[in-house]
Amino acid sequence: MEPPECPVCLQSYDGACTVPRVLACGHTACEDCLTNLPKKFPHTISCPACTVLVKFPSQGPSALPKNIDLLRLFPSSRQNYLKPSRNCENFVDFVPRSWSDDFYTIWKDRVLPYDAISVEDGQNDDGDSASSSLLFGCLRDEQRLSLLRVASFQHEETGSVFKYSYVRKMMECLFGMREEARYELDVILSAKQRGVCRVFGLWGNLEDGLLYLVGEKLSGFCLDEFDNLLEDNIPCFAVIGMQICETIFSLQKEGVITGCLSFSCVKFDGFGNAYVDLIELLEAGRNVNRLVLEEASQCSKPIGLIEMGAIIRGLLKKGTFLSPEVLFELLKKQKIVIASASSKYLVSYSSDVWPLCFVLLNFLFGKHFTDELFESVDCVDTKGNGEELEDFLALHTGLTEKIRFLLESKLEGKFESLCKTLCRCCSLDLHARPVVSDLWRCIRELIINSRFISMIGFDSTTSDKVKDSCLVIGELSQMIKKRSSELERDDLTGAENGRGANESEADTDFVGRLSEGNIKSKDMHGHLDCVTGLAIGGGFLFSSSFDRNIHVWSLQDYSLVHTFKGHEDKVMALVYINGEEPLCVSGDSGGGIFVWSISLPLRQEPLRKWCEPKDWRYSGIHALTFAEDGYLYSGSGDKTIKAWSLQDGKLVCTMSSHKSVVSALVVKNSVLYSGSWDGTVQLWSLSDHSLLAVLGEETPGTIRSILSLAADKQIFVAAHESGTVKVWKDDSFVKSIQIQSGAILSIALDGKWLFTGGWDKTITVHELTGDEIALDCKHVGSISGSSVVTSLLYWEGKLFVGFADKNIKVYYYGS
Structure with a gap:
């Protein structure tokens, strides 16, 4: 067998030129590679084997211990240093689409913004509006335009709970066109020759459901003006x-x-x-x-x-x-x-x-x-x-x-x-x-x-x-040009012909049917106050509320099957733990942490409970999460993060660095991410609970409180009270996006789908696409809610939404 080798340069360890150094996560790499690896944050490094963010000494890799045992091993007994398997399960595809990312890249810049054009009233120049495909309008700078109808799309969404975004509708419309028509559009839009009137792009009129080719409108001369051209000029x-x-x-x-x-x-x-x-x-x-x-x-x-x-x-x-x-x-x-x-x-x-x-x-x-x-x-x-x-x-x-x-x-x-x-x-x-x-x-x-x-x-x-x-x-x-009834019939025919063979599967057709009005929605009534958290596990949906109760719902018919009672204050956070004994843990505004057993039959009283110490600044538990190290972590109003033992409720560690309430917690790749009202995200090592890095300090003096966090695979997202989300990929900042006009109270991230909800009473859906270099966040559509959105959860083709008006709504299809 081959001798042990560095997972980065693939050179065999020899103790001289290729010296094995042990990182805090337990993996080994050679000294030269650890020196040259990029450092995203000061005094930290991402392990090349497991990608976990760990402490890195300021003196360099020479301060790390050598892996002496590895040098002594014979090839037959070497350890295999492989990257831990990522979550390879097939995520539910929330919004099915046929077009590829390359198609989107080609056509996205050719679609003009909806508010860039205003259509003029009246007939066309020859007065024959009945048979003409032309409209006229203006750009924002009062540039006169000619608009030629080139396609139709489904613009009326009566009875549909999901509203596609403008760009999404245009992409679906373009992809549904015949390839020959798209080729001609490409030729016309690319025509920049001298003497050709400018063609600005494509624009969809949401009022009549038609896609128009938009061009410059110049003046034409009447033939009467040329009657004497032969004689005069x-x-x-x-x-x-x-x-x-x-x-x-x-x-x-x-x-x-x-x-x-x-x-x-x-x-x-x-x-x-x-x-x-x-x-x-x-x-x-x-x-x-x-x-x-x-x-x-x-x-x-x-x-x-x-x-x-x-x-x-x-x-x-x-x-x-x-x-x-x-x-x-x-x-x-x-x-x-x-x-x-x-x-x-x-x-x-x-x-x-x-x-x-x-x-x-x-x-x-x-x-x-x-x-x-x-x-x-x-x-x-x-x-x-x-x-x-x-x-x-x-x-x-x-x-x-x-x-x-x-x-x-x-x-x-x-x-x-x-x-x-x-x-x-x-x-x-x-x-x-x-x-x-x-x-x-x-x-x-x-x-x-x-x-x-x-x-x-x-x-x-x-x-x-x-x-x-x-x-x-x-x-x-x-x-x-066809009559409106014919256009509607064409839309329906195109929709039927465009459906894939797997349209009945949950991972391809949820929003496809949602937009057609075929998705069912169900209100789940039971709480008496604002819903604060949602969790799924053990075949149940758990919901917490200001009414001090945790409701347990059946995932079969969405009926209320049980209620956990015992909190004396508002329940602020909820988490499900899938361990040897499945548990549900809740935290309240008084600092109480209750552990509930999910084993049947469900019991009324908690399995165990404890309360963290209070002082005059204290405002209770705001966030909960569970990590693979076996500890429960809580974010509190006293600006700290605490690690608890689930066995006896013993306080294991207190992590202090934030300057305001710790409002959100999430664990990704053996790193604990904490969000706070101070506008920062802090990264903590789960091995020694030390602070690894701080995100959000790049713009001092502009504090935007973080209200929710979400992570999945390499993507990490933070939602702010300003209505913006910030996206990191592999712990490198990618972009900041203004999604909503008010505070975003809850976000959910599942594969490439990002869901946000907050004060504007709307659930927005974005699709995260891109490669290792760039990441794009596309607005796909939205769902109008009945009240302020306080919690979101997406699970196996079903979207659960908690509202401030004490209701829970689930969007689903099937019986």
Whole structure:
């Protein structure tokens, strides 16, 4: 067998270079490793074997005794120094969720705070609020916004006791979306190109239960203002055209294909610069999908010229222009395609040139351009039979001929290069169309000599992404607005489909059913005054109260089965001890400590009792806990912590260091943590009851009384009267969080779930997530209580809450 080795560096002990030194906990490590281990607190060290915090001499590890016996051992008889097994039981998952921490990290910063946006009343700009998915609003700084609906979530929680937090609802909504829709959202939110209106993020409206994409709202110009643009200001047209081309080209380099443009998509800032509004672009795409869907619902055979003409007229009426191949793709999605339609019409970057050309012509010729196109569509419509692909070719030919006629008649032979390029943009053959950069060069020649154009190194390469996104035929553009009843039905369907296979288990579905109103709650009446403590053990729930009694409740039907009586003062603290003989111990405001036997049949009188000495400053027992060393520890109003023997009530030790009432006690990893009204947490060694460290002295002069403590695994949490909690991980301070507006009187920590309750009559639920480096505390939801929350206990999928109005409520599911 291998010789004994240091648990840190794994070097074999030799008594010279690797000297074994014994720590107070009994474990051994080499002298060099103990020197280099980080010291979180002065004169203390965390044992590398058992992680217990122990005293460390100021002289260094050389002052610790050598493990002589270990050096003498043969390999066959060495001791194994292993880390003690942590609590590996499966904690009950209070709030089930499907999304991972990585998903949360990606999307959390893209969700805008709920109070950051105010929605404006009234209709959208075109007055058609019935069919539009757009709303308008303002940011806090009065920045005007466009809001486009992208998803719905369950916002009404009638009959539900649990209220999800705003961020939690948004995460569930995003995770419930199709992956393709999330990809498009990611593309749009990442679009920071020049000439694109800013997209700020996502915002959920809790009033209508809809998730909106929030973007900057700039001003648009009326077509009437461009009627004389051709005659008065060709350079103005050139500047606007180049800016739009640059924006489209920038989007293509990021893998975004628009496939559709409308006059309303072009916006202008205060300096007259042209922008493309992606929010308006998606709304235009939805108008296209709406028209196609309407024709699909009325057509039982492959679509022909009549239906195609109706779609084009509807698009022209809204000032929207769509390339033919994108239209074919939309018809294919609706399973109605033109007879004999070829598969050669594939959506690509050339699909952007067609609508871009029509928008530029709209700027160039004004509102009469649309009227001319209407005439060309109507003229062909009267000739077609509505069935063959040749009819569509005739329709297309009519449009292109009309464009060529307008260019020749309006420009009167001028700008020949521009005319040819614009005509090529309208080609049905994608390969015959120019690229966006060619169109940009052609427009630039209107104001700059062609010799200078050749000097510009315009990179004509587009995106090399594996997955390109065409916004018009994507998921977001196909989210046509539904009635509220349909949205509610979708929510219910999504909730049913999203449930996991283990939804009946207690560790995955407690809050899932709680939020749906399927969780039962039961009031447990019996106390006559404020409930001060809760404990579980031996198949019972124990509760203490100012009424001087301890009630014993059945965990089967939550009925009152027994009452322990004997206290002459208010019972302030309660603890269950699972030993050879299960016990319940209570402490009162008069200093009395009562030990109750849990063995059946339950007795009325205590097994034993004693009272600690009093003085004029004394205000009784405020906290109790039990440690593995076999002692009961009490926190008192005389600023001390006392260790008691359970056998005879003998006082073993008194620990004095706090400057005010010791209000909370908890044991973790063989260390006693004590919280006090003086605002500090002190760490005590259970081996010799010496003070190891003090937490909370970093901000002198700002005392915030500690009212409750909780610990689980590596996490330690302290609750303050200011409504904040402070979190430590492995005895290193992580963060301070403002959770409630009033004092937090009770906290409970179970695995990753943190529960708090206090003066604001609300139980809040937070989820602790993170890795060895960072810890995040996410607000998950809340439960409204009937009174001030004075005690909390979570056990096997059941949440027990004690209130100041003498009631106890348990939230559970099942029979």
